[in-house]
Amino acid sequence: MTLNQLSPNACGVIEAIHAGQDLRRRLCGLGLRLGIRVRVIRHSPLNGPMQIRVGHTDLILRRSEAANIDVIPT
Known part of the structure; x- marks a missing residue:
């Protein structure tokens, strides 16, 4: 699954x-x-872009960039 496929309030661990x-x-x-x-x-x-949280930091990423990040849902 890629980062852009996660629903709001869902978490995941970056795999690749x-x-x-x-x-x-x-x-x-x-x-x-x-x-x-x-x-x-x-x-x-x-x-449009998506807002994600890494630790205590919020980031805004383009969905095309988030599609390059594989995550394992947690």
């Missing part, structure tokens, strides 16, 4: 990141690393 080196570095800089638990806060309407 399928992205180029630049995007992978950017996501890593935001705290999105393998084994990290994330929670989806909300999806914007009309296929």
Whole structure:
């Protein structure tokens, strides 16, 4: 399952990141690393970005970027 498929208030643990080196570095800089638990806060309407929480930090990600992140639902 990918991060963009999680419902609001659902949690998951990052299993893999399928992205180029630049995007992978950017996501890593935001705290999105393998084994990290994330929670989806909300999806914007009309296929807009999504808000996720990593630890105590909220992030806004494009759904296309979130589709590159495999998660295991918890």
